[in-house]
Amino acid sequence: MDYFKDITLEALIQYIEGSIAPAVKDSVETWIQADNRNLIFFNKIKDAWLDLDQIKDFGPETVDGDWANILSQITNAKGNRLAKTEIKKTPLFQRSWMQAAALILLVVSLAGGYFIGHSSNKKIENEPLVYNEIVVPKGEKSQLVLSDGTKIWVNAGSKLRFPNRFGGKSREVWLDGEAFFEVAKDKSKPFYVRTSDLNIKVLGTTFNVKAYSDENIIETTLLEGLVSLERKVDSNKDVKEIFLQPNHKAIYLKSETSVVTEEIKREIIEPLQARKIIISKPVQTEIASSWKDGKLVFEDETLENIAIKLERHYDVVIHIEDETMKRFHYSGVLKNISIEQAMKAMQLTTEFKFTIKGNQINISKK
């Protein structure tokens, strides 16, 4: 049952803790009395909530510690020694951050000392304007700081082109792929992100852009500030730019045949149309930007769409042999685990077989 259709958890909790505004109090009481199931649910939430103090220290570290305790006991027992006693925890992102750093250093040295770094050194203004491209391979991610102090995280399988300094009246970068931007404020120089089909204009803000040239959809998610978007082909005509408010996402389909994820289907109010920028209802922006913290988040997503994300994240190629399997749905968060562990975990909810040979993964029905 969907309890939170007519009431928010926040209102219930404020009611339970007695911090609720008198005006809202009535509406909570009306809701509780409206249906006996509401009352039962309310009492459960209340009990569970007030009891949290007693279990507040029971976090992921507790589970890790208790497992370590069990593991040491079962592996030390006589006759139970096994070669395989620990799950390998591949520190995917530690590795890739180091490699990314190495990559940046490589780009720096190749470009002959062009500037990456947070500073507005006078010397730079005299340097010749050079455009650099950072190419982040699949399975990696990267972070850089532009000459104006703008921070950019670049996701796996992406390319970003940027100048060593920003001359002229605007700041421009070119993106093929996904990146998270924290644009330094400079009202006199708007910041532009140019993608295959859309231009995004920024004054000083935080947002995520997903615009892979091999995907038929462009997503822009705004966390703070204000951005505007316009289609490239419209740029000479008198077409209004579209403004995006914080906690919303702009979705653009390049063609009628674009594959739309379940996540987006839930986020839109009006139907999507090809070559038109659509603004979503309020979204959880942390999902769009979770990749930069090393997380892959799926919310009731099809295996087919998950496979695309996994391929980029782990630099693998996934074959799903059975058509019906492509439409299986999963939710979850992957963090710092190997592709093999990810597959094993997904097996817990649905039976399937998988094989890993090199970077090829085959998924088939049991």
Add this chain to the structure above:
Amino acid sequence: MHDIDIILWEKVKSGDTEAFELLFRKYYLMLCLFSKRFTNDITTSREIVQDLFIYLWERRVDTPIHSSFKSYILRAVKLNSIRRLENDKRQGVRMDFLPENTEDAVFFDHLEYAELQEKIMQAIASLPDQCQNVFKLSRFQLLKYLEISQKLNISVKTVEAHMSKALRIIQNYLDDKFITILAILFFYWK
């Protein structure tokens, strides 16, 4: 879904600790919360559930788990929690004479409660750092918004925003469709 547990359990029987860890991580938090409904003490419940898992491993070959791991382990947790309650002396864990039908209304009530609380705990663990700090200071240290704002050097408005966000995220976790057992596993797999 439980069939997967059985597949894992079959691997456990042949000595696979990886499969055992998957089962442990999948159910541990929920089982402790379930046990706490009987013992009213989380530390005692953690001991009970850990003892059970160790027992399960040692007796994996002849433990009669056939149809559902979850149902079996829940019954065992209930039985051992009640025993601990009745006689607080450390008696050995016993799972060999599990009564078959111990699931009554109270059992399901406690299970539902444990699963609800489990989701709240997972939601809290998943909150972004600052949001989690604010939430914990408010909920567990009972600081006023003004005190939190001074402590963290942020505005009261920001504190309010973090609290709203925290509750919104927790609400999402409680919405049925948002989360499956998969996510449960991952949040406790760091």
